[in-house]
Amino acid sequence: MDDQLAALEAEVERRAAQVKTPGDLETLRTDILGRKGGRLSQVMAGLGKVPKEERAEFGRRANETKARIEARFAQAELRLGDAELERSLSQRFDLTFPGIPPRRGSLHILRQTLDDVAAFFRKRGFAIVFGPEVESEYYNFEAMNIPADHPARDAMDTFYLASGGLLRTHTSPMQVRAMEEYPPPIAILVPGRAYRRDALDARHAFAFHQFEGLQIDRGITFGHLKGFVSDLCRTLYGNERRTRFRPSYFQFTEPSAEVDVSCPVCDGSGCRTCGGSGWLEMGGSGMVHPHVLKSAGYDPEIYTGWAFGLGIERIAMVRNGVDDIRLFTENDPAFLEQFA
Ligand code: PHE
Numbered sequence: 335m336d337d338q339l340a341a342l343e344a345e346v347e348r349r350a351a352q353v354k355t356p357g358d359l360e361t362l363r364t365d366i367l368g369r370k371g372g373r374l375s376q377v378m379a380g381l382g383k384v385p386k387e388e389r390a391e392f393g394r395r396a397n398e399t400k401a402r403i404e405a406r407f408a409q410a411e412l413r414l415g416d417a418e419l420e421r422s423l424s425q426r427f428d429l430t431f432p433g434i435p436p437r438r439g440s441l442h443i444l445r446q447t448l449d450d451v452a453a454f455f456r457k458r459g460f461a462i463v464f465g466p467e468v469e470s471e472y473y474n475f476e477a478m479n480i481p482a483d484h485p486a487r488d489a490m491d492t493f494y495l496a497s498g499g500l501l502r503t504h505t506s507p508m509q510v511r512a513m514e515e516y517p518p519p520i521a522i523l524v525p526g527r528a529y530r531r532d533a534l535d536a537r538h539a540f541a542f543h544q545f546e547g548l549q550i551d552r553g554i555t556f557g558h559l560k561g562f563v564s565d566l567c568r569t570l571y572g573n574e575r576r577t578r579f580r581p582s583y584f585q586f587t588e589p590s591a592e593v594d595v596s597c598p599v600c601d602g603s604g605c606r607t608c609g610g611s612g613w614l615e616m617g618g619s620g621m622v623h624p625h626v627l628k629s630a631g632y633d634p635e636i637y638t639g640w641a642f643g644l645g646i647e648r649i650a651m652v653r654n655g656v657d658d659i660r661l662f663t664e665n666d667p668a669f670l671e672q673f674a
Contacts, residue, residue: 335384335392338377339399342366346403350410359414363407367400374400440674444543444662447650448525451545454569455523458562460547462523465508468499473507478586479625486585491531493540501529504643505546506586509622512548513630518637519551525646536658543646548622550632550639556589556621559640563619567595570649574601578613587620587641598652607652614652617644 346366353359366373377396384392441449452462471482480486490503508524524546532538547566549558564577575598579591593616597608604610619642624634647659654673656662661669 335377335380336395338380339396342373342377343399343403346406350406353410353414356411356414359407359410366403367407374403438674440670442662442670443650443654443673444646446673447646447653448543448545450570451566451646451649452523452525454566455547458521460521460523460549462525463508463512464526465502465505465511465524467502467527467529468495468497469502469507470499473510474500474502474504477510477626477629478506479623479629480585484585493529493531502526503530504528505544506641506643508546509548509586509626509641510630513550513627513632518632519549520639521549521551523547534660536660539647539659539663541663542659544617544643545646546641546643548639548641550622550627550637552637554621554638554640556640559591559619559621559642562640563593563642567593567616570653571595571598576602579619582618582620584618584620586623586626587618588623590618590620593617593619593642593644595652599655607655607657614648616648617642619643 346362349362350359353362364372369375374396381389381392381396455462474492475484475487475490476482492503493501495501505524505526505528508522508526512520512522512524526544527541528544529541530538532540534540547562549562560577560579563579567575567577574596576596578594578596580594582590582592584590594613595616596602597605597612597614599605599607600612602612604612608614619640622639622641627634627637627639647662650656650662651659
């Protein structure tokens with residue numbers, strides 16, 4: 335039996351030194367050391383035939399042999415690992431070869447535009463608040479001084495919901511919601527989505543983004559509105575831009591004005607972007623109507639304020655020379671990556 339152990343050990347020594355791959359080494363290991371049918375187990379199975387008084391001695395030797403065989407395998411494993419490392423290190427690397435750039439996301443151009451707007455308001459101490467896109471008739475119309483049956487409701491092209499609510503047609507309903515929540519004075523920016531049943535074309539989307547600016551305090555005048563909006567337009571479009579207030583009409587402001595900015599493309603001489611007029615319409619504005627203040631619980635005898643609502647798509651289009659509003663939602667990477 336001692337002979338068998340010695341023969342097995344010699345065989346392992348010889349074969350382990352010749353093994354070329356980790357797979358072959360594993361096969362050899364199972365062949366020799368496998369619990370069932372392994373060659374060592376087979377030798378050990380003969381233990382029963384060994385005379386009783388020699389059994390302990392034989393067992394000890396068998397264990398020693400097993401330990402040495404295991405050490406052989408460990409050694410062979412190291413050798414194969416070293417060989418593998420050697421092989422991979424001896425390959426030539428071209429360190430100047432361009433790598434694979436990681437894919438990076440970026441903010442959508444509408445979000446970037448809004449961030450610029452928000453930074454302007456924040457610097458001036460305005461709070462940013464958000465309101466529901468599913469609105470009630472009360473906040474969208476009534477509280478804004480647009481009673482039921484008023485023809486102005488048609489002009490808003492409203493999406494009505496089966497639930498009885500509607501998709502807000504502007505961010506203005508947040509004027510009253512905010513005033514209900516906070517006592518005067520108030521200075522807020524309300525960015526958000528608005529919806530109108532417009533036919534889709536290069537300039538109209540049925541879902542678009544607006545932001546509402548609102549400031550109410552004692553002694554606020556139209557001059558404050560002009561100053562604030564002119565400053566905003568210069569910040570967004572550049573210091574050379576002029577702002578124009580054109581008399582207009584909204585139910586919730588009095589007086590009301592349309593805000594125009596001198597066309598940044600032609601600087602006012604008239605071009606395709608401004609339709610030849612030299613001016614671009616940015617949105618509506620005015621002094622908050624006393625009825626609106628009253629429905630929000632503010633005393634119009636004490637407080638006055640301005641409000642305006644501008645379109646974010648509009649600003650992004652003018653600033654970046656985008657001529658079709660649909661590009662913002664088509665998610666064509668070729669378009670979006672220009673602003674990454
Ligand atoms: N809510 C108006 C619109 O969407 C814009 C506006 C806001 C006008 C605030 C006056 C004051 O057309």
